[in-house]
Amino acid sequence: MTTANASAPPFGRALCAMLTPFTEAGSLDLDGAQRLADRLVAEGCDGLVLSGTTGESPTTSDAEKAELIRAVREAVGDRTTIVAGVGTFDTRHTVELALTAEKAGADGLLVVAPYYSKPPQDAVEAHFREIADAAGLPLALYDIPGRTGTRIEPETLIRLAEHPRIVAVKDCSYDFLGAQKVLARTELAYYAGCDEHNLALYAVGGAGYISTVANVVPAQLRAVLDTFEAGDTPVSARLQQRATPLIELMMAAGLPGAVTAKALLNALGLPAGPVRAPLRPAGREAVDGLLAAYEELTTG
Numbered sequence: 001m002t003t004a005n006a007s008a009p010p011f012g013r014a015l016c017a018m019l020t021p022f023t024e025a026g027s028l029d030l031d032g033a034q035r036l037a038d039r040l041v042a043e044g045c046d047g048l049v050l051s052g053t054t055g056e057s058p059t060t061s062d063a064e065k066a067e068l069i070r071a072v073r074e075a076v077g078d079r080t081t082i083v084a085g086v087g088t089f090d091t092r093h094t095v096e097l098a099l100t101a102e103k104a105g106a107d108g109l110l111v112v113a114p115y116y117s118k119p120p121q122d123a124v125e126a127h128f129r130e131i132a133d134a135a136g137l138p139l140a141l142y143d144i145p146g147r148t149g150t151r152i153e154p155e156t157l158i159r160l161a162e163h164p165r166i167v168a169v170k171d172c173s174y175d176f177l178g179a180q181k182v183l184a185r186t187e188l189a190y191y192a193g194c195d196e197h198n199l200a201l202y203a204v205g206g207a208g209y210i211s212t213v214a215n216v217v218p219a220q221l222r223a224v225l226d227t228f229e230a231g232d233t234p235v236s237a238r239l240q241q242r243a244t245p246l247i248e249l250m251m252a253a254g255l256p257g258a259v260t261a262k263a264l265l266n267a268l269g270l271p272a273g274p275v276r277a278p279l280r281p282a283g284r285e286a287v288d289g290l291l292a293a294y295e296e297l298t299t300g
Contacts, residue, residue: 009207014214014218019265065086069104094114168190203228216261264287
């Protein structure tokens with residue numbers, strides 16, 4: 001992997017934050033994961049992010065994370081990149097997960113800011129540098145202060161961009177100005193981590209997206225980027241707008257994305273299975289609303 005540029009994002013443009021299928025008994029469903037991964041690649045995803053928040057990483061074991069990488073790699077071969085979520089609040093544990101992911105066949109690592117302990121920026125920077133120094137894979141840093149309680153400040157990202165293995169950011173900061181400051185001063189590839197920002201961030205130089213909603217409508221989200229890339233901005237904008245009702249229900253209606261994505265895929269007969277506690281499945285009313293928005297987007 002090389003540093004990012006406008007023509008060659010390090011992990012592809014259209015990435016899915018893939019959910020982790022479980023059996024009805026609650027164990028890892030590797031066959032389901034392979035079938036889901038194959039479908040996502042066939043419908044336009046050129047990167048899969050495993051064991052992120054949507055993949056229920058807080059409730060999967062280290063061994064399950066490695067098994068998932070191996071199974072998905074077997075299914076997709078070299079048709080897509082695999083980025084493994086390895087971030088924890090413990091630097092030592094994160095390094096261990098990074099090394100295991102590399103051995104299991106990942107192409108890159110997604111590393112969230114250390115959560116709960118709320119370290120200051122110098123400690124956040126040291127955390128990422130230690131992981132980048134130890135790992136042999138390129139890193140995408142995941143800035144999602146609404147979940148972690150800790151921001152990766154733009155100035156911190158600018159300093160970290162000097163590290164040769166820190167190549168990308170998954171941005172859920174809701175700081176559009178901050179993202180543009182980093183884009184202007186670094187070669188970091190910026191991926192929208194909030195689906196409502198997919199087109200907006202791409203339009204100002206972003207690399208693409210890492211999307212939860214892509215579990216359900218990968219082709220429709222890919223079309224937004226492809227149409228923009230082809231120079232038809234008005235159509236690209238309309239395609240983004242058409243996806244907005246589903247994006248809102250999946251990501252901003254009070255339920256976590258892992259819950260809504262699994263609810264929809266289960267309703268459509270696709271691999272997903274239950275969520276693990278403390279998450280709870282979506283209720284019937286929520287599922288009906290999600291299905292209606294899905295059908296409007298895919299058949300309207």
